[in-house]
Amino acid sequence: xxxxxxxxxxxxxxxxxxxxxxxxxxxxxxxxxxxxxxxxxxxxxxxxxxxxxxxxxxxxxxxxxxxxxxxxxxxxxxxxxxxxxxxxxxxxxxxxxxxxxxxxxxxxxxxxxxxxxxxxxxxxxxxxxxxxxxxxxxxxxxxxxxxxxxxxxxxxxxxxxxxxxxxxxxxxxxxxxxxxxxxxxxxxxxxxxxxxxxxxxxxxxxxxxxxxxxxxxxxxxxxxxxxxxxxxxxxxxxxxxxxxxxx
Numbered sequence: 001x002x003x004x005x006x007x008x009x010x011x012x013x014x015x016x017x018x019x020x021x022x023x024x025x026x027x028x029x030x031x032x033x034x035x036x037x038x039x040x041x042x043x044x045x046x047x048x049x050x051x052x053x054x055x056x057x058x059x060x061x062x063x064x065x066x067x068x069x070x071x072x073x074x075x076x077x078x079x080x081x082x083x084x085x086x087x088x089x090x091x092x093x094x095x096x097x098x099x100x101x102x103x104x105x106x107x108x109x110x111x112x113x114x115x116x117x118x119x120x121x122x123x124x125x126x127x128x129x130x131x132x133x134x135x136x137x138x139x140x141x142x143x144x145x146x147x148x149x150x151x152x153x154x155x156x157x158x159x160x161x162x163x164x165x166x167x168x169x170x171x172x173x174x175x176x177x178x179x180x181x182x183x184x185x186x187x188x189x190x191x192x193x194x195x196x197x198x199x200x201x202x203x204x205x206x207x208x209x210x211x212x213x214x215x216x217x218x219x220x221x222x223x224x225x226x227x228x229x230x231x232x233x234x235x236x237x238x239x240x241x242x243x244x245x246x247x
Contacts, residue, residue, distance in 0.1 A: 010194065011026075011080060011081045011082050011191075011194055011195050012026070012029070012081065012191075012194065013190075013194075013224045013227075013228070014026070014029065014030055014031055015081060018084065020084075023081075023083035023084055023085050024085065026081050026083060027071050027072060027075055027081060027083060027085065027093075028067050028068070028071060029067070029071055031227070031228065031231040031232075032183075032187075032231065033063065033066060033067040033071075034231065034235045035183070035230070035231045035234050035235060036062065036066055036149045036150070036153055036180075037059050037062055037063060037066075037067070037153070037235075037238075038234045038235045038237070038238035038239075039149075039150055039151075039153040039154040039157070039176040039179075039180075039234075039238075040055075040058050040059050040062050040153045040154065040156065040157040041055065041059065041157060041238035041239075041241070041242050042154055042157065042172060042176065042237070042238050042241060043153065043154035043155060043156065043157030043158040043169055043172050043173070043176070044058060044157035044158060044160060044161045044242075045157075045238070045241040045242050045245050046158060046168050046169060046172055047158055047161035047162050047169075048162070049161070050161060050242075050245045050246060051161060052246060053111075054108065054111060054112070054160050054161055055157070055160075055161070055242070057104045057107055057108055057160070058104075058108070058156060058157050058160040060100075060104055061100075061101040061104040061105055061108075061123075062101070062153050062156075064096075064097040064098070064100040064101040064104070065097060065098060065101035065123055065124070065127055066127070066149060066153075067097075068093055068094075068096070068097035068100075069093065069094045069095075069096075069097030069098045069101065069127050070097075070127045070130070070131050071131075072085075072090045072091075072093035072094045072097065073090070073094045073127065073128065073131040073132060074131040075090055076090040076091060076094070077131060077132055077133070080191075080195065098124050098127060101123065101124070102120060102124065105119070105120035105123070106120075108120075108160055112159070112160060112161075112162075112163045113163045115159060115163050115164065116156075116159060116160065116163075119152075119155075119156050119159060122152070123152070123156070126139065126148040126152065130144060130145065130148050142181060142184045142185070142188075143177075143181070145180060145184050146177045146178070146180035146181040146183075146184060147177055147180075149180055150173075150176035150177045150178075150179060150180030150181075151173035151174065151176050151177035151180070152173070153176065154169065154172045154173045154175075154176040155169055155170070155172075155173040157169075158172065179230070179234065182230070183227065183230065186223050186226050186227050186230075187223075187227060189219075189223060190220055190223040190224055190227065193216050193219055193220045193223075194220065197216055199216070200214060200215050200216040200219060201214070201215075202214035
């Protein structure tokens with residue numbers, strides 16, 4: 001029987017060691033937050049014209065809603081990252097994050113128009129409904145995750161620029177949803193290995209007769225390498241497209 005992986009030492013590959021400020025860094029899920037903010041940028045970048053102020057407001061709103069509020073609420077609801085952040089601070093971060101996101105949404109409505117109002121309503125509902133597992137877990141599924149943190153940000157990024165919908169951003173939202181599903185299919189087994197597995201045993205026997213011992217670390221490595229690569233790839237893709245559009 002193999003020993004538990006480095007799996008158990010940290011709840012995520014990006015988790016910092018224990019400490020007050022390190023806990024907050026871990027809470028932000030840096031590579032995944034950046035990944036989902038990239039969808040906002042990609043959605044905005046396919047608009048006929050890209051306004052930097054609107055783009056920054058949209059990215060800021062999603063950082064507050066997803067990076068701060070959603071992750072704080074998720075940590076409060078079960079402590080998956082095993083941080084020592086007080087519950088009161090997590091609730092305060094959730095409220096402040098959502099309030100800041102809505103405030104930026106109001107600014108967007110003033111600049112863009114009423115079409116952003118449904119997005120301002122749906123966004124907080126997704127944050128609370130998904131992370132608090134409301135509505136009998138209706139949203140808390142792989143597809144719910146992909147739509148909420150992939151398709152929705154991409155669509156919002158475009159509407160925040162143009163004040164309307166079109167076919168191209170719907171296709172972009174579908175692409176972001178598919179990528180987020182891929183992320184989910186990798187991260188779910190990775191989380192299981194890191195957070196819920198005490199030991200793994202098994203052997204792969206090759207055609208040559210060679211045997212490869214299976215342990216948690218061996219199973220985890222390709223999953224997290226793929227997650228790292230994809231997070232960097234999507235963020236750099238968004239940066240390249242935004243640079244080309246804004247140059």
